[in-house]
Amino acid sequence: MTVTTRFAPSPTGTLHVGNIRTALHNWMFAKRHGGRFLLRIDDTDGERSEERFVAAIRADLAWLGLHPDGEERQSARFDRYEARLAELAAAGRVYPAYETAQELELKRKVLLGRGLPPVYDRAALALSDADKAKLEAEGVRPHWRFKLDHDAMIEWDDMVRGPQRFDPKTMSDPVVRRADGSWLYLLPSVIDDIDMGISHVVRGEDHVSNTATQLQMFAALGAEPPRFAHEALLTGSEGKLSKRLGSLGLDHFRGAGIESQALRALLARLGTSDPVEPFVDSAPLVESFDFARFGRAPARFDEDELAQLNARIVHQFGYAAVRDRLPAGMTEAGWNAIRPNLSTIAEAADWWQVVEGPVHAEIAEEDRAFLAQAAGIAAGLDWADPWPALTGALKEATGRKGRALFLPLRLALTGREHGPDMAALLPLIGKDAALERLRGT
Ligand code: GLU
Numbered sequence: 001m002t003v004t005t006r007f008a009p010s011p012t013g014t015l016h017v018g019n020i021r022t023a024l025h026n027w028m029f030a031k032r033h034g035g036r037f038l039l040r041i042d043d044t045d046g047e048r049s050e051e052r053f054v055a056a057i058r059a060d061l062a063w064l065g066l067h068p069d070g071e072e073r074q075s076a077r078f079d080r081y082e083a084r085l086a087e088l089a090a091a092g093r094v095y096p097a098y099e100t101a102q103e104l105e106l107k108r109k110v111l112l113g114r115g116l117p118p119v120y121d122r123a124a125l126a127l128s129d130a131d132k133a134k135l136e137a138e139g140v141r142p143h144w145r146f147k148l149d150h151d152a153m154i155e156w157d158d159m160v161r162g163p164q165r166f167d168p169k170t171m172s173d174p175v176v177r178r179a180d181g182s183w184l185y186l187l188p189s190v191i192d193d194i195d196m197g198i199s200h201v202v203r204g205e206d207h208v209s210n211t212a213t214q215l216q217m218f219a220a221l222g223a224e225p226p227r228f229a230h231e232a233l234l235t236g237s238e239g240k241l242s243k244r245l246g247s248l249g250l251d252h253f254r255g256a257g258i259e260s261q262a263l264r265a266l267l268a269r270l271g272t273s274d275p276v277e278p279f280v281d282s283a284p285l286v287e288s289f290d291f292a293r294f295g296r297a298p299a300r301f302d303e304d305e306l307a308q309l310n311a312r313i314v315h316q317f318g319y320a321a322v323r324d325r326l327p328a329g330m331t332e333a334g335w336n337a338i339r340p341n342l343s344t345i346a347e348a349a350d351w352w353q354v355v356e357g358p359v360h361a362e363i364a365e366e367d368r369a370f371l372a373q374a375a376g377i378a379a380g381l382d383w384a385d386p387w388p389a390l391t392g393a394l395k396e397a398t399g400r401k402g403r404a405l406f407l408p409l410r411l412a413l414t415g416r417e418h419g420p421d422m423a424a425l426l427p428l429i430g431k432d433a434a435l436e437r438l439r440g441t
Pocket of ligand 1: 008
C-alpha cells in the first residue's frame with residue numbers, strides 16, 4: 001500500500017498554527033513512509049472561498065518546506081459528487097428531506113426539553129412519493145441526508161486515540177447537500193479520499209464524530225476506509241483553548257523573526273512524548289515521527305518556547321544559508337561572530353552596525369585615562385588577535401581585571417555593555433576604528 005495523505009484546508013482564511021500543525025503531520029507521515037502528500041483545496045463553499053487564500057495557503061506550505069506531491073480542488077469535482085450521490089440515492093442510502101431550519105430547530109428543542117438527545121427523527125423517510133411531489137410542486141427544494149445504518153456499530157482503531165466506538169442510533173443522519181444544491185464537507189471529502197487513494201486521514205479531534213458517519217459513507221460507496229489519526233488540539237500557553245491561537249498565522253511568526261525550521265521543529269514534537277529539539281533539518285523529525293508517541297491531552301503551544309527554539313536554530317545557520325538576509329557587506333566572519341547573540345536573523349543588522357559604526361558610548365570620567373592608555377597599547381599591536389593582546393597588556397600595565405578591565409573597553413568599542421565575544425568582534429571592527437573609539441574621537 002502506498003501511503004497517501006492529504007491536507008484539506010478550506011480557503012476561507014489563512015492558515016493558523018493549528019492547521020499548520022495538521023499540514024506538517026500529514027507531510028511528515030507521508031515522508032516517513034515514502035508516500036505522497038496531497039494538498040486538497042476544500043472550496044465547496046463558493047461564497048466564502050477566495051482565490052487569495054488559496055495562494056496564501058500554497059505560499060505558506062512552500063515557506064514551511066512542505067511541498068505537495070499533487071493538488072486537488074473540490075470545486076472542480078462537483079459532477080463527480082453528483083454522480084456518487086445519485087448512486088447512493090438509488091441504493092436508498094441518501095434521502096431527500098424537506099424540513100426548514102426552523103422546523104428542525106423546533107424538533108431539537110422538543111427533544112432536549114424531554115431530556116432526550118436531539119437526534120433527527122427521520123420523518124422525511126415516511127413521506128410518500130405523492131407527499132414529495134406535492135412539496136416539490138409547492139417549490140420546496142429538498143436537502144439530502146445520508147441514511148446511517150443503525151444495525152452496524154461504528155468502530156475504528158484510531159492511530160492516536162485507540163479503539164473508538166459509536167452507536168449510529170445515537171446520531172442524526174447527516175445532511176450532505178443543502179437545498180440550494182451546495183455541498184457540505186462530509187460526503188465530498190469521502191468521495192475524494194476514495195478517488196485519490198488516501199490511505200491515512202490525519203486531522204484534529206474535532207472531526208471524530210464526522211469520522212463516525214464518514215466510515216459508513218465509505219462502506220456505502222463500496223470502499224475500504226483509510227486509517228484515521230485524530231490529534232488532540234493545541235491550547236494556548238495559558239492552558240486554555242484560546243482564540244488567539246486561531247488567529248496566529250505565518251505572517252505573525254515571520255514578522256517576529258521565527259524561522260520555518262523552528263516552527264517545524266516545535267510543531268513536529270508538541271504533544272508527543274519526544275523532546276522538542278532544535279533540528280534545522282527535517283530528516284530526524286521525519287524519521288522519529290510516529291502517532292503512537294502522541295498523547296491524548298491537548299498540547300500546549302507556547303510562543304516563548306518557540307522563540308527560544310528559534311534562537312537555537314539561528315545559531316546553527318551557516319553563512320551561505322543566511323547571506324541574502326544579512327546587511328550589505330556583512331562577512332562570514334561577521335556572521336560567525338554575531339550569530340551566538342542572535343534570537344532572530346534580523347537582529348544581525350543591529351550588531352553589524354556595532355562593527356561598522358558609528359557607535360556612541362557614555363564613558364565614565366574615571367575610565368578616560370584607562371581608555372587613553374588602551375588606545376596607546378592598541379596602536380602598537382599588529383592586530384592578528386588583538387583582544388587577548390590588548391587586555392593582557394592592559395591588565396599588566398594597570399592592574400585592572402575582570403569587569404573593571406573589560407567593561408570600559410567593551411563600552412567604548414561597541415557602545416554597549418553586552419554583546420558578542422570581543423575576541424571575535426575586535427578584528428572585525430578593525431584597528432583604525434578601534435583606535436578612534438578608544439580615543440573617543
Ligand atoms: N476542510 C476540512 C477542514 O478544514 C477538512 C477536514 C479533513 O481533513 O477531512 O476541517
